[in-house]
Amino acid sequence: MYRKWIGLAATAALIVACGLGSAQAQEKKEAHEENETPLGKIMEKVQKLNIAVPKYVRNAAQYQKSRKDLDKALEEYIKLAKDSKSIREPYVTNVKDVKEPVKKWDEIMDAWEKTLKEMADGVKKEATSQKDAKQLYENVKKTCVDCHTIFRVEKEAF
Ligand code: HEC
Structure with a gap:
């Protein structure tokens, strides 16, 4: 029992x-x-390229071998940057302590696209070395950080 x-x-x-x-x-x-916001979805594709591109420029041999793939990846990358720009909401509304958030958003988005274009143009030229290409990508990455620091509020903060 x-x-x-x-x-x-x-x-x-x-x-x-x-x-x-x-x-x-x-x-x-x-x-x-x-987490699946329209911008979040684009950023997931961005992240894939953000993994692929540094691999293509990792060393001189890899760079020479990957020039075509790199060219294609950068074209796709530029498209994603263009698509992102108009998805300002809710980020520009939610942000605090930024005077002209829309202007700031557009500035960083333009810098992102510009640095990507500079890299795309650069790698089309024979004279651009692997080291140059690597540096061109550093310029792109700076724009990701600039924007995330201001506009990408972590979920835990809510
Ligand atoms: C002008 C602003 C801006 C730029 C530039 C930008 N991001 Fe983002 N990113 C955001 C915002 C805002 C979010 C948050 C999206 C959300 O969760 O709604 C985000 C989210 C992400 C995420 C998380 C995606 C998810 O699963 O939700 C990744 C990964 C990411 N970005 C990578 C990058 C990389 C890599 C670059 C540069 C090559 C970049 N971003 C450039 C604004 C930007």
């Missing part, structure tokens, strides 16, 4: 534990889906 009750209590505990487990999983899933 006593044993039977222990068994029941254990079963009940197991059911409770499972219920909690799936509730937590559900919560996590929702938090992830919340």
